[in-house]
Amino acid sequence: GNSVTQMEGPVTLSEEAFLTINCTYTATGYPSLFWYVQYPGEGLQLLLKATKADDKGSNKGFEATYRKETTSFHLEKGSVQVSDSAVYFCALHNNDMRFGAGTRLTVKP
């Protein structure tokens, strides 16, 4: 079946550090891949997405590349800010939406 595995948190970084949150998936066919972000006390918001192999999604300095050969969609940001503190969810859509377990990121000044 379809599933998403993302790195367990929590992740704590200092401001301006480099961020990587790993995400791998299992699916048949060609799923679409997403990263959602949940700020404290809010619902999930789409951060970026990619719909086919080698596509790169990007938004707010975050990037993720759809790698079919490694079935991965790792989230990266070159320089994190305190305001990036949130829970990040990797997700795939292949007939239905499946979310990873979420990774909590805390950025300290």
Place this chain on the structure above:
Amino acid sequence: DTAVSQTPKYLVTQMGNDKSIKCEQNLGHDTMYWYKQDSKKFLKIMFSYNNKELIINETVPNRFSPKSPDKAHLNLHINSLELGDSAVYFCASSQGAPGVGTDTQYFGPGTRLTVL
């Protein structure tokens, strides 16, 4: 204007009670969803409706009953509440039917249910 709204935002109730959570979207979307997020932030889909028809019904107790009076509303009614029902419940909507791979889901702010 709020795209996906839920009421109430917080709900505290006793075991055994019956309660409802309402959801409305003003995006003109055809599909609406209910998700449950537990204390560890794990997000699990419960139901999906497309144009008022049930599409996805994951394994949830039949104490949970969704109702869609029109495609802009999807309410969740819970009978005989149990301690394990305590969670944050999110409503979401998307333009197309489930299975449309590029569809972005738009989430409401969540309803935190606490069962005492």
